[in-house]
Amino acid sequence: MMTMNMLQVFHMNKGGGEINYAKNCTIQSKILSITKPYVEAAMHDYLNTGIPWHTITIAELGCSSGPTALDTVTTIMDVVETRQKATNFMLYLVDLPSNDFNGAFSFIPSLQKRVREEKDVGFGHCFIAGLPGNFYDRLLPNRSLHFAHSSSSLHWLSQVPIGLDGKDGPKNMGKIYLSVTSPSHVIDAYKLQFRKDFLSFLKCRSQEVVLGGRMVLSFMGKRSSISNYEEDYFPLELIDRALMTMVSEGLVEEEKLDSLNVPLYAPSLEEVKLLIEEETSFYGDHFAAIEVEWDGGSGIEQELNSFKGRLTRGETIAKMHRAVIESMLEHHFGEDIMDELFYRYARIWDAHLLSNENSKLTILVISLIRI
Template identity: 40%
Template sequence: MDNVLHMNGGMGETSYAKNSLLQWKGIATTLPITKEAIAELMCNSSFPIGRLAIANLGCASGPNSLFLVSEVIKAAHKLSRELGHKSTDQFQIFLNDLPGNDFNNIFSSIQGFKEKIMEEMGSCTDSEPILMFITGVPGSFYDRLFQSDSLHFIHSSYSVHWSSQVPRGLEENKGNIYMAKTSPQCVLEAYYKQFRTDFSSFLNHRAQELVTGGRMVLTFFGRRSAEPCAKECCYIWELMSMALNQMALEGLIDQDKLDSFNLPLFTPSAMEVEAEIQKQGSFAIKHLELWDMSWNAYEGEVDLPKALRDGGYNVSRCMKALFEPIITHKFNLPREVMNEVFKRYGLLLSDWMANERAILVSLTVSLTKRG
């Protein structure tokens, strides 16, 4: 997956940069939890006055990559002044994603980012200029990425639900591209086993990279139900599966390739996440919650263009930015056929959303590394 899994790059109409409002809203919603973690970190007597090392794991590209970083910098600088400390004015920022990520998109925006944050902070930085050292770190967060005891704060938003690989043992999942009501028990067990392996690896590596007392805030797709293939977490993928199966029946997609196609992700419950954290043992859970928002990022907005009033169209565009590279790699489809996949997917979504609100269940957990 290291070479396949990435969002649509660039700044075009189908890019992640232009279709990641949903993820931005997720980051914005969880900002109070992030700021609370930063405050508790800086109140720790062992906190290194004046500097902060931050890692954004699964940063993708576009405006979201640096939005969270800017909020952390502003909060840390402001809090250090309020606490009467030497102002936190040196920030080492690590932006991590897989090698196929469009890092150039991020790098080209860094100068503007620095200028904007200095403007927003205004007089707070007149006598103490802020130094920001920004580094791209290509690689899987299921491996070691940083030196031991080198990070103070780690953040990851809508990334840790991705698996390191498609689980083994999914041969009987034909007709589905993820867990579904028709999936046999062995498929559900294979997905859960992969999640446990990956999340345990993730926690082990982060425990080595964070300083004692360091903080970590993670947000990913989740579910409330104990049932792994509950509608709340799986219907969005089942509709995509329906679109692909329709096109396979018409000969537009290779049936054998579709039968072997499964998405590399897992939507855990709070209990499953908590169990792995406790089993690994390096972190104390400070906050864990499930929360909901609409899959339609434009829900409730007014004065929208006609196209954006269609919730199915909005969700389909978001999902195309996420999944087009994976589908392209698997099926090697011409552009017009790929467009047809997401057109049909959008229509199925619109039909669904005419009767039910499309809810994305998110799970956010805030952790402290134990001493």
């Protein structure tokens, strides 16, 4: 059986093609725009503490390779400029070693140009470095970080939950993620892995973030502690349906389907609060759960485009999700079925949207203070 080493195989789609991440990060951009006020408020609060600084160090945890990589540092720079001139910024773009850092770096010149053209002569400099690493481990020296930010990343686990890694044992039959039919041991394994990873994340950041420093996190979550997993990560349910049709036609081995467990967990807000309280290094300043359209809110435009021979909403969503998850599906099933799989996935989305079912992505937003 094939196990999944996240550090080796997982990355957003690279390159300049039509299904790369940079061209298909609409929903990630939407989430950043919604959570921007939380970043601004956290930075204003930090500046109000009166803690002296000359260089503000920021970590973007899960930067990926698109234009979204620099959004948060731009927001923070705008806040700081209203309070103090001649401040320098040190930004670390953090992601797995397999990430396309060159793609992220390609957007740096536009930020540098903006700094030169829009900022006062007395405004400081912004230094940027790529930092390949796993944010469930240590990344930076003790007390070196003033602001940490992560968007659309912390729902990804560090590994397939222990016991579900393709070795002998009970399987999550016919499912690639949690569902109402998943055995209790599968649900427990996912919960345990998220607990382990999130506590490790908090512990590592507690050593790196200065006292009074801020951290704003946004990631996929459950609507409530009692909602089911199929509702809260609907795309994996639809990918599963597409794969099942391919199994029935002999295009995918059933054993391959049964042995895949996508290393993703969407917790409830209550779960996250309890873990933050248990770890004790951070104070939860703000907690929120927001809903976002699966296509990033571009539904009306996409419906009009479909009449002009352009992409349907289902095709748009399929491209977005393919840019994110294709690397691990290709690792498990092989690249030969990817076009067919995502063609079917798009059609299933179109049928779902026509039925007027109301399903949205739930995003948890957490603003923390290092205590």
